[in-house]
Amino acid sequence: MYEAHLPVRNLQRTVEFYLKLDLEIAYQSEKVVFFWIDKGKSWLVLWETEKVRTPYHPSLRHVAFRIDRPNMNDIKNWLEERGIAIKSAFGFSDEEQPLVLNNNPQAHAAIYFEDPDGNSLECISPLRLNFEEAFEQMSLKTWEQIKEKGLN
Incomplete structure (x- = not known):
């Protein structure tokens, strides 16, 4: 995929958030x-648009960032160091994350958080595929x- 789009209320405030994720402005x-x-x-x-008022649904306002598996154990601390709170997902509290998603025949590790406009963000890493x-x-x-x- 080349691009994904999200609505925001205040572009400058949200730009500051995404810069914390070490993303580069193109x-x-x-x-x-x-x-x-x-x-x-x-x-x-x-x-920056009024469409940000569209109620959240993962089919509309969700983006997942793929990260390397070795980084998954450290991503929670990395986000928290940047002042980014982990959100509960699938019945798992922030303390229990990252979690493992059961999408047989795949399994993925994931952690969830939101941008300032309530767009759902996820860091995800494959654990196994086609098994x-x-x-x-x-x-x-x-x-x-x-x-x-x-x-063992």
Whole structure:
């Protein structure tokens, strides 16, 4: 995917938030800013618009950033150091995240937070692909403990 778009109330305030995520501005005008996600490959576009009043739904106002698996254990602290609060998701509190999503035959580790306009953001990392294995959603910590016990 090359680009995704989100509505915002106050462009400058929200630009400051996304800069905390270490995103680079590719283009900015009075009502729109383009941030590189992967320079030359994908970007996130923020529009200052009244459409920000559209009630949240993941099909409309949700973006997930793929991060490398080794970074998933540190992402919570990295976000909190920047003053970004983790939000509850799928019945898991902020303390229980990152969590493991059961999307058989895939499994992903994920952590959820919001931008200043209530757009849902996620950092996600694949744990396994195309492997059927029944399990309940759980914290990444629990997932790792189970996998470690299975290897011993």
